[in-house]
Amino acid sequence: MIPSTTPPPKLLGVAMIGYAFMGKAHSNAWRNVASFFDVPAFEQKVLVGRDAGAVAEAAAKYGWAESGTDWRTVVTRDDIDIVDICAPGWMHAQIAIAALEAGKHVLVEKPLANTLVEAELMTAAAAKARAKGVQSMIGFNYRRVPALALAKELIAEGRLGTIRHVRAAYLQDWLADAQAPMTWRLRKETAGSGALGDIASHAIDQIQYLTGQTVLETSGALKTFVSQRPGQNSLENVTVDDAAWATFWLTGDVGASVEASRVATGQKNCLQIEIYGTNGSLSFNLENLNELQFLDATLPVREQGFRRILVNEPEHPYLDAWWPQGHIIGWEHTFTHQIRDFLTAINSGKAPSPSFEEGLQVQRILSAVEESANNKSTVTTVNLGAFATEGA
Template identity: 80%
Template sequence: MSPRTGNTGPLGVAMIGYAFMGKAHSNAWRNVAGFFDVPAVQQKVLVGRDATAVAEAAGKYGWAESATDWRSVISRDDIDIVDICAPGWMHAEIAVAALEAGKHVLVEKPLANTLSEAGLMAGAAAKARAAGIQSMVGFNYRRVPALALARKLIAEGRVGTVRHVRAAYLQDWLTDPQAPMTWRLRKETAGSGALGDIASHAVDQVLFLLGDQVTEVSGRLRTFVDRRPGPDGPEDVTVDDAAWATLSLASGAIASVEASRVATGRKNSLTIEIYGDKGAILFDLENLNELRFLDATAPAREQGYRRILVTEPDHPYLQAWWPQGHIIGWEHTFTHQIRDFLTAIQDGTEPSPSFEEGLNVQYILDAVEESAAARSTLIKLPAEGA
């Protein structure tokens, strides 16, 4: 179950980062064993740079202790799992060090800020896997029960041959030009803007739902507000506000992907449309418990989208939660993610999405940037992201 020799007790978890994602992950670690049959865990230590703030967060989120030096934490014998919720520029160094120290690693998406960093992480993960050490990327929307159901319906042929897909992830938290600078708006710390932050989710959903491979990419990026208020005066924004991409898939399908952090009125909207020759599927994150399905093989007079309320015990993940009809929320996706990760550790199987799958998404994001810079060049991707 664990690389720690002779360990028969709970798996010790260390988490690095305690802001937005740290809070979501902490909630999942705290609750997963109360709903799913998984190996026992202990929230050992929460790591952050500000000693006072991380200590306060540790107390609120259920961690036994806090620390400011992640290097000393990953060397501890009582730590079996390292969960990385730090900004993207820190992912590669921490993940590689943790894997080399024999720790299972979960890292938030995107895998890294650059293609080269992602490649290093995938290489370290492959080497560690040979020693029974598992790793996974946190694309939590794979764990939305409605989307997990959509994947099953597609795999079962219910929509037939998929012809095209539309995926749009839209937010508006940067609509105001006076919104202040953050690390997410600097290329050296964030890697990219809407592209890596939220388009990565949309791209991963295309791959996840269809079980397909992207072969060609055409992309556009745009920064609508190029200077924002900083602590010492105006600063240049060095990442994109919005991204668009057209993806050609190995199956012959075409996917369009759109992401924006300046889409006025959209708070956290992920919509996915899948069109096949025998049916279609619609999903909207703002109605997380619902899936719309159209069976085009039915007589024309009976056709139309039907609403599937994804709350039944035989729907993905729902057997662990509430009676039928009782909805779940966004935070449950992280609990499902931890459940799947712990199950993989227990069974000695490779969890998904793997670092290699995260690297494949990184290839696609990199190709979007390359295409945008070249202005209309079609970028061909290597087979399987190799």
């Protein structure tokens, strides 16, 4: 047999910036995605962080070939093709723009940036890079929950009829204790906002993603319940919100509400979504991640009622790659699905979703909620600007 002269396909080199909470979740996905999905070949090249010793330890633990402390050098390396940004929000814009200008595909955690100006600059850089075949995506990982992906399919198929309104609440309690220590997430200059950008952004993205409609107007309120928290040497001022509330009006004559809190005692990571249409309703709770509640209002009234769909069948989104039916998956799998979709998009040359444009749209909504809260205005019109939601 004559040996093949065809060179093996080039391995995509991946660099990740940030190694804490999201860095750990993304690393787990990079390490496992090729074991379950057919994706382009890649290498976990380098993990970057500010603490040389800590990032080296994390790199060894999470399967990265090397570690570094200078992201500027890493994003311009010839052996790096993909940059995954898991750093705090205040670093997103500078890293993403530099990576895109260097011709690297970019995945960045939500929210897109800390400010609307930064988000607009990132989106412009992404559009320019896309014209050269460079892909970019924002990490709203809950789009990759199979139950929510199924909800999207059912709505698109018309099973709920005309959508009338949506209720979403994202509740956590990790700041319920007034003695919980100060962190970067509680400073506006590093986090941008509190519960609003951290978790309400997920709920807002889901409302637009599931309904296929775009927010036009909002009325919002923000509240900081604990104004000071223990720092290293003294009490420090909290400069972001502990909780956020907003009502929305969307295209398609859809009304929606969002509540987000990091001081909801007893709630650990509870994202609840309810969608009500003329022909049916859907209900989801992230703490029961494998389940979707569906009511078919086209049935006779005597047969109606919410029924539980255990989203574990091979026919359900993503699940043909995992375990036999009935064997549940977890929160960490959403990141594996996210990496799978991003790699597939890079391989096909088709722009992935959610795009930076979609992230910018969410950023504009967050800004409008904050404006409404600060001005105590009844309604703030969301500025769609030059970009509309894509791939909803």
